[in-house]
Amino acid sequence: MRVAVCGLGRMGSAFAAALVGDGHEVAVWNRTPARVDGARTAATPGDAAREAQAVVIVVFDGRAAEEVLFGGAGVAPGAAPGTLVVNATTLSPDESRALARRAASAGLRYLEAPVLGSVPAVRRGALHVLTGGAQEDAADAEPVLRAWSHAGRRQHVGPVGSASALKLVANLALGTTVAALHDAVRLGRALDLDREDVLDVLQNGVCGPLVARKRERLSQGDYGDADFTLAALAKDLALAASAADAPLVMAEAAGALIARAAEHDGHLDVAAMGQA
Template identity: 65%
Template sequence: MRVAVCGLGRMGAVFAAALVARGHRVTVWNRTPREVPGARTAGTAAEAAGGAAAVVVMVLDGPAARSVLLGPAGVTAGADRGALVVNATTLDPGTARALAERVTAAGQRYLEAPVLGSVPAARQGTLRVLAGGAAEDVRTAEPLLRAWSHAGALRHVGAVGDASALKLVANLGLGVAATGLRDAVRLAADLGLAREDVLEVLASGPLGGLVGGKRDRLAQGAYAAADFTVAALAKDLALATGAAAGSLPVAEAAARVVGRAAERDGGLDIAALGAAPERAPRA
């Protein structure tokens, strides 16, 4: 299949490379020019989209997605009528629906496909993909989505907006867990506990999924080469709490904690939220 990939951040670049490896004819575009071995590089998103059967968009947030899709040199300006736009960007449901309306009004089809998992899972092809849109469009996109997700990990959850909503629910849970890990590690430091004992016990409890995936980083203090940044989590928590009809006190507290952390450590991996503080002196 002839495919365009617009957005070559950590995740988008992995997506493009996986599609090349699967034998698709791939054209890529990024706001800051980047190359992907085996793919053709376009000068604009419109150029990348021209002639493609499908266009995958993976950018930071709603404003970036709007610009890439709808700008004067954006995807809709260059894509053929009937081309399938697959937007993997994490969005709030309202933005997802608004973009879908604009894309379909321009003559293209629209499928949202946010993913669960970070860069290592993308490289291993073990991401979970949440699809929102028409069943026919999910079937069309499936050969592409399978390039970075394992068998059984593609879930069609409903119409456009539903997959974005479920992604926010999932990342809200991650944010609450990450701030819980932060507090647990700080309490352990205050009580003078050995870090390895703390990580061992936390890995076997309710925080096990997060600690298990981040244990090496937590043990080594290796937070710089981020799989999922503190800033990205702060953005997702803000979207999640903003989408709620009522108060979410735990998530709102988590959003404040992660937001403050992002001001200083936004580019670090979310494991940095569980970094051991200086041990408080014992009374």
């Protein structure tokens, strides 16, 4: 299949490499120069989308996705009618629905496909993928999605917006847990506890999966080469807090805490909240 990937952050690069590995004909574009072995490097999103049957978009936020899709040299002006857009960016449901409407007006098909998990899961083909949109579009995206997720890990949630909604719920839980880790290690330090004892207790407890996944970073104090950045998590918590119909006090408290940390260095991995 001819596939374009727009956005070559850690996830986009891993997506493109997996597609190349599956034998697809891949074109890639990134805002700043970047390349992927075995893929054609395009100068614009529109150029990447030219001749593509599916265009994968995985960028920072809704605004960036809008620019990639509908900017002057964007996907919409470059792609053939009926091209399938697979948007893996984390968006609010409203943002995703707005992009879908505009894509339809431009003659494109639109599937939202946010993912749960990170680069190692892409490499194992075990990423959890949530899809929202037409069933037919999800079926047509299957050759693309199976490059990073096996069938048991793909869940069609419902219409456009529903998968974005479920992704927001998951990232709300991630954000509040990261912020809770922050408080827990601070309390441990204030009470003169051994940091490894604290991490052990947390790893064996209700937020164990986060600590287990981040344990090496937390024990070594290494928060660079992020799997998921503070800036991205702060953005997702703001989306979650504003998407609810009543105040979400934990999401708001976590969002404020993480946004403040992201102002210092938003490129750090979210595990940096567990510094003491």
